[in-house]
Amino acid sequence: MSPSELNAWLGLALTPKLGGLSYRKLLAALGGPEQIYATPIHTLKQYVNADVAQRIANGIDLASIQPTLDWLAQPNNHIVTLADSHYPQRLLEITDPPPLLYVKGRCDFLNQPSLAIIGSRSTTPQGQLNAKNFAHNLADAGLTIVSGLALGVDTAAHQGGLQGAAGTIAVVGTGLDIVYPASNKSLAHQIVEYGAVVSEFPLGTPSIASNFPRRNRIISGVSMGCLVVEAALKSGSLITARLASEQGREVFAIPGSIHSPVARGCHYLIKQGAKLVESAQDILDELRWQTHTAPSTAPALISDPLLDNMGFEPCHIDALIARSGLTAQTLSAMLLEKELMGLVATLPGGMYQRLI
Structure with missing residues (x-):
């Protein structure tokens, strides 16, 4: 793209009150930005206001x-227009x-x-683990992971993709x-090295709430499919x-506990026709993706009396004492050990959750 063409594309993009729809209308009717x-x-007044x-x-x-x-003069920074070969064809x-x-x-x-891969910002430890494992295995199968850099599921999905x-x-929904x-600044820098951070919003655009639903159409638009890990x-x-x-x-949606508020959105989607998935291979099969068999996203179950007593629902320590017959001191020591091993997560209110 020549400097004059780039200037024209940017000039229109930064014209106050010229939205995307009107911009595309001008392109369709009049040609490229320089012609506009x-x-x-x-x-011009036939297509936009005075x-x-x-x-x-x-x-x-x-x-x-x-x-x-x-900004463009700095390394790794780019503008990709509708006329560019790098523009996402799915969009x-x-x-x-x-x-x-x-x-x-x-x-x-x-x-x-x-x-x-998307989901709740206030995710559970199991949700974070699922997002990371699914993303890792799908990326190993050849699918680039797309998400929104938010806390919770998005963060775990990006980490797994990396x-x-x-x-x-x-x-993202900002400039x-x-x-x-x-808090995701370090993660964003890693993504720049091993992927891309993308926005339709001009530099300097702050985190305005209305921008995030708009960016969602791009997340889904560039992708072959959409996996919801946890959602209210x-x-x-x-x-x-x-x-x-x-x-x-x-x-696609991952089912969860009937008692969990962040599983209800996934259950709703499944009722509406979303594909229930339990592994990355379920997604690959549905997409008819030709690749080697993806490893299971669910770690092998570990046989352990304490974990068996916990089950897979969040469990209060008093209930664990009753189920296991252990003293509070002994149980707390065992739970700490298993937390350090990545087998158990501590939740607020004296609750614990098995992760494997």
Whole structure:
């Protein structure tokens, strides 16, 4: 892309009140951005309101695009437009693809076969383990993992994707000069090295709540399917799952405890027709993915009297004392040992949960 073409793409993208729909309408009617800037104002008014038409007729606001040009001069930073060969081809199948994407990392990941893994920010230890294991095994099978860099399931999915062969893509709801949440800054830097961080929002865009449902259509849009690990009934993950279904993508869900609030969203999706999955291989089979058999995402069950007494539901320590016949002191020591081994997680309120 020539510098003048890039300036024109950015100039339109940063024009106040020119949304994606109007931007695409101009492209369809008038040609590329340089042709749009050369169009008389009376013609522009046929497609956008008078204020936007006047801004375009005034020419490219070089001052407004300069910070982005400076950002592009830094390593690993890219702009990918609808006219670019790196633009995700699957996004062209959805009704409202963004005219351009800001990308930090490797553009070649944008057209790799991929699967979205999403879920609750307030996830359970088992949910985190499931997200990480599914992501790792699916990435090893050749599917790049797509998620939203949020806390909880998203974080675990990215971590698993980074451990696998196909890496991970984070689609965020802020400008790429901002990492949200800030606690994931180190993770975002790792993703830049072994994948890509992507946004449709200009630099400097803060974490506005309305941006996150918008970015969800990109998470599902670039993916072959969407796996929901854990979700409450009012979770944003259900929005992404609905968008995935509307986009013709496969929707998968992991079932959980009937008592768990973060399993109810998954159970709802399964009732609505989502595929119930227990392993990465279930997803690969549904996608008819030609690869070696993926290892099971569920660790082999360990035979242990204390773990057997716990079951797979969160369990209060008083109930464990009653079931096991052990003293509180002995039981606490055993639970600490198993927690250090990664077999048990401590939950609030004196609760424990078996992980394997």
